[in-house]
Amino acid sequence: MSVRHRGDLAIGxxxxxxxxxxxxxxxxxxxxxxxxxxxxxxxxxxxxxxHTNERYLPGYTLDPRIRATTRLEDIPYRCQAILMAVxxxxxxxxxxxxxxxxxxDQILVSATKGLxxxxxxxxxxxxxQETCCKKIGALSxxxxxxxxxxxxxxxxxxxxxxxxVVETIDGLLSSPRMRVYGNKDIVGVELVGALKNILAIxxxxxxxxxxxxxxxxxxxxxxxxxxxxxxxxxxxxxxxIVGLSGVGDMIATCSSPLSRNHQVGRRLGEGETLxxxxxxxxxxxxxxxxxxVAHSYAATLGIDxxxxxxxxxxxxxxxxxxxxxxxxxxxxxxxxIDGTPIx
Amino acid sequence: xxxADKERVLxxxxxxxxxxxxxxxxxxxxxxxxxxxDTLFHERKRLEREAPSGYRDADMAVxxxxxxxxxxxxxxxxRDLLKRIIERYVLEVMGNFNETFxxxxxxxxxxxLGLMLNGLSPRxxxxxxxxxxxxxxxxxxxxxxxxxxxxxxxxxxxxVPTHSSHMDSIALGWAxxxxxxxxxxxxxxxxxxxxxxMGFFMGNLGAYRVDRKKKNGLYKEVxxxxxxxxxxxxxxxxxxxxxxxxxxxxIEQNLKLGLAGTGLEAYIQNLANGKMHPRVFxxxxxxxxxxxxxxxxxxxxxxxxxxxxxxxxxxxEFSRPRRVWQFMKDVIRLExxxxxxxxxxxDVFGNEVDDDGHSxxxxxxxxxxxxxxxxxxxxxxxxQRDREYTTELGKAISRSFRNHNVVLSTHLLAFAVFRMLRxxxxxxxxxxxxxxxxxxxxxxxTRVYGVMNSLLAIIADEEKEGxxxxxxxxxxxxxxxxxGEALRYxxxxxxxxxxxxxxxxxxxxxxxxLYFYHNRLNGHGLETRLDAFIRGESE
Numbered sequence: 001m002s003v004r005h006r007g008d009l010a011i012g013x014x015x016x017x018x019x020x021x022x023x024x025x026x027x028x029x030x031x032x033x034x035x036x037x038x039x040x041x042x043x044x045x046x047x048x049x050x051h052t053n054e055r056y057l058p059g060y061t062l063d064p065r066i067r068a069t070t071r072l073e074d075i076p077y078r079c080q081a082i083l084m085a086v087x088x089x090x091x092x093x094x095x096x097x098x099x100x101x102x103x104x105d106q107i108l109v110s111a112t113k114g115l116x117x118x119x120x121x122x123x124x125x126x127x128x129q130e131t132c133c134k135k136i137g138a139l140s141x142x143x144x145x146x147x148x149x150x151x152x153x154x155x156x157x158x159x160x161x162x163x164x165v166v167e168t169i170d171g172l173l174s175s176p177r178m179r180v181y182g183n184k185d186i187v188g189v190e191l192v193g194a195l196k197n198i199l200a201i202x203x204x205x206x207x208x209x210x211x212x213x214x215x216x217x218x219x220x221x222x223x224x225x226x227x228x229x230x231x232x233x234x235x236x237x238x239x240x241i242v243g244l245s246g247v248g249d250m251i252a253t254c255s256s257p258l259s260r261n262h263q264v265g266r267r268l269g270e271g272e273t274l275x276x277x278x279x280x281x282x283x284x285x286x287x288x289x290x291x292x293v294a295h296s297y298a299a300t301l302g303i304d305x306x307x308x309x310x311x312x313x314x315x316x317x318x319x320x321x322x323x324x325x326x327x328x329x330x331x332x333x334x335x336x337i338d339g340t341p342i343x
Numbered sequence: 344x345x346x347a348d349k350e351r352v353l354x355x356x357x358x359x360x361x362x363x364x365x366x367x368x369x370x371x372x373x374x375x376x377x378x379x380x381d382t383l384f385h386e387r388k389r390l391e392r393e394a395p396s397g398y399r400d401a402d403m404a405v406x407x408x409x410x411x412x413x414x415x416x417x418x419x420x421x422r423d424l425l426k427r428i429i430e431r432y433v434l435e436v437m438g439n440f441n442e443t444f445x446x447x448x449x450x451x452x453x454x455x456l457g458l459m460l461n462g463l464s465p466r467x468x469x470x471x472x473x474x475x476x477x478x479x480x481x482x483x484x485x486x487x488x489x490x491x492x493x494x495x496x497x498x499x500x501x502x503v504p505t506h507s508s509h510m511d512s513i514a515l516g517w518a519x520x521x522x523x524x525x526x527x528x529x530x531x532x533x534x535x536x537x538x539x540x541m542g543f544f545m546g547n548l549g550a551y552r553v554d555r556k557k558k559n560g561l562y563k564e565v566x567x568x569x570x571x572x573x574x575x576x577x578x579x580x581x582x583x584x585x586x587x588x589x590x591x592x593x594i595e596q597n598l599k600l601g602l603a604g605t606g607l608e609a610y611i612q613n614l615a616n617g618k619m620h621p622r623v624f625x626x627x628x629x630x631x632x633x634x635x636x637x638x639x640x641x642x643x644x645x646x647x648x649x650x651x652x653x654x655x656x657x658x659x660e661f662s663r664p665r666r667v668w669q670f671m672k673d674v675i676r677l678e679x680x681x682x683x684x685x686x687x688x689x690d691v692f693g694n695e696v697d698d699d700g701h702s703x704x705x706x707x708x709x710x711x712x713x714x715x716x717x718x719x720x721x722x723x724x725x726x727q728r729d730r731e732y733t734t735e736l737g738k739a740i741s742r743s744f745r746n747h748n749v750v751l752s753t754h755l756l757a758f759a760v761f762r763m764l765r766x767x768x769x770x771x772x773x774x775x776x777x778x779x780x781x782x783x784x785x786x787x788x789t790r791v792y793g794v795m796n797s798l799l800a801i802i803a804d805e806e807k808e809g810x811x812x813x814x815x816x817x818x819x820x821x822x823x824x825x826x827g828e829a830l831r832y833x834x835x836x837x838x839x840x841x842x843x844x845x846x847x848x849x850x851x852x853x854x855x856x857l858y859f860y861h862n863r864l865n866g867h868g869l870e871t872r873l874d875a876f877i878r879g880e881s882e
Contacts, residue, residue, distance in 0.1 A: 096706065104714035132704035134692060134715060134732065161734075163727045 010035040011172060012079030014094060015112075016043055016068065018056040018283060020085030022145040023111055027083075028063035030175050036068045037075050044068040055282065060149045076101035081109070081168055083139065084127065087284055088114030092126050099131035107165050109137040109158065113193040114286045120297040122190040137165040138186050140193035140245040142252030144259065148178075155179040157244045159189035181244060188240030191231045193249060195294055197261045197287030198311050199223040200253040204265020205314065205321050219307060220254060225336075226305040230294070233301045261287035268314060269321050291315055304339070306331060344437055344528070344551070348576055352437065356568050357429045363564070365422060375421040378561065379413055382428065385559035393556075405431070432565040436530075436551050481674055482517050485815070486685035486747065490698045491626060494688055495524060497700035498622030499574050501606045502527055505594055505629050505744055506583035508636050509661040510670075510681070515581070515628070518683040527581040528573050530566065530602075563601070570602055574609035574623055575616075584740055588637065590645035592859035594629070594744050596866055603740070604733040607691040607716075611729075614713055614722035622700055622712075625689040625736065627743035631682040631814075633751045633832050635859070636660050636670045642859035646777070673836040682751070682814065686743040692732050693739030745866060749812045750802060753841075756829035757860035759794045760786065760842055760851055762870055766877040777854045785848030790880065795822045797876040801869055811867055 013024040016038030024036040038044050047053055047068035051061055069075075075082055076098050086094050091112055102108070108131060110123035121129070124138045137160030148154055158169040158180055166182035174180045183189050202219045228241050240246060253259040264285045267277045278288070295312040298305040310324040333342040344352055368375050386406045393399045412424060494500060504515060512531070519527065530553040553566060574580055582602045585595035606623040613621030635641070640659040660666040674681070687695055690702040690712055697703060702710040715732065716722045764781040771779065799822060805811045817825055833841035839853040841860065851857045 099704065099706065100708070104710060104712060105717050106714075129705050132694075132708065132710040134735065135728075161731045164725075 012075040012082035015085035018145040028065035081107040085111040095130035108133040111139040159183040159186040185237040188236030189245040192246035196250040200261035201265035203254040204262040205269035208266040208269020260285040500579040502581040571605040592862040627686040631749040682749040693736040752829040754863040761861035
């Protein structure tokens, strides 16, 4: 399905990090004109002249149908469908600025995984609050940027209550190398997509500590259980958790050395400190932030999330990995499904 | 419906419903034969339960005839049969509408109340010189009244009030009269037409008849299309999105959105027809009564085991003129006020609108709403998309109800006392608590004052955030005053006092009613802070 009503329209991508650029490349490779907003002039020039984005996707050549711009208003002015791929911490500000020029028939999709600090809003909720758009969706799934740039097959989920959003994004992104699934449960897709980054850090820590596969499987499975609890309390469909944006993304993130969150965890487990690790990384590991937000979100909803708590303590309270592990292993025994204590 | 419009309504509504159904059948939906059989089945089932009457017999004869024809009707006759049934429904819905009455409705409405107060016969009211008591002292209007008056010239208005009592219709009628607004089309249940008090007026108040016993899809569709088309013709409309009077006493949060969607449908149709004022404004209204006429019946119904509760109640307090009279007498004697609050208007998508009727996004920027309904550049309905828009609207209405819930002294005292009993009796589940009233022998007055202080402070915080409204008459009054007022109200009208003071203790004399009035403050999350306070106090 084509969303282009006028010849000069393009698909908009806001954010020139590795994921935003990868999305722009995917869209362009499918024959769409893509307008990509990036913050820095130099980066825009590089993308337009050399078709590369060396800082975020070193070594890859981008499709020449991508046009980069630093003028944010170009995006709402020229694009009928817009994907937002900026970090959670700046999404609100950027969305508000885009919102000055948006119209109600445009499609707005969040491609950012995360939750807003303090408010615990999901990214699509932020879009709803900062723009007049109603046709809003969220894109999530096991989508490691480099694998996609390498042309490897992958699948993703677009979640929206509006069929039109699902159909449009499917039409734009689907290709022999990318399968798109739809989901109506936008709450679930966004929540698990954000929260699974915490588990990626947790298994990274286990790897760094030299723990075996039993321990990792335990962390992942029980991690999913606590994510489900939070998700269901927030209105998610529990089945979404076993879908691509939940278990799917978790398998990719938690087993791949490419994942930034996994890297942070591994280095923590090896004994490095968080400030040192973050200083040496170009890109943001969203799980670091999400762990803090999820920790207080769980407290607000009155949900017990011991693994999230452990990761939070490790990242933000300076506790040692072996202490956190001892805490987790030393908890009273429970029934697996409903969590009631074994007397 | 004006007489001049009646014929076009009959023709248009009939053909819209018919076309939809024929189209639906053609594209693989329910075949016409099944639709007719289904309608017949539901109608027969309904009639079997109906008490014998001439009306029932006539209706039965019609449906038996439908059954006979349906048995061996060739394909081409099915469409005709369906058309006749639809026409029958449309005519029934339009009812016996009298244009003269419609035009003077704003004068008639307050008389409805005068009638109740005086216990006069309806006929005598129509005579010149009848005494109509002023309602100025009993009904308080608040909210953005100016906006409402302006918006009526910028589009069509769809009022969506909370519903806790049949007195709502009267209070609303009065409010609209006070604001100088024309009468609103209003789909009222058959039972109201049958009511000895209201029956006389309903047909003439812009009300059309809704028979809630007819549960078949075809009838419901006729109602919806009728309401939509009336909006398109510029008739302001009113319906209760809660569907029925709130049984629990709580402000409605789970809304029935079927009719809410008519605003959007009419808007799209108006755009497509190039109407000069295509907009439909949704105006939520909260009605707050210090005492609810039918409280006893409603809460009893709410507390019945699931499945036994009745959707339609015909034998409640409202059907007993003496009770209504007593209620009104008490309201006047106590100088109690009924609060009608008009919330800020919304567009059909749930966005707020400014006084000129322009839609605003959440950051206050103007929106071109025509964009929401374009398909390939043309305004066009899209069932899936429009359902989502209507869901958004429903959420916005619920939010308005909560944020503009006007808190009265009786709600406050009931909430405080009920929470105290709940916290002090953690071992009792709700039903046991309601049955036994807890294990304390009354609550110390000083403790009740303490909890009320805390509750008032919590409400003040919430009000600052725009999440609730404290009755302005209570602002600045002492806690003792507020409690005193509530005790006075609770000590009147109801057969059993709800809460009463004996010596230095407060007793919950009727737990069900206490629960009912307490429920009005549900959904605000007040209990978390209040319960913590009560717990702290009792330690």
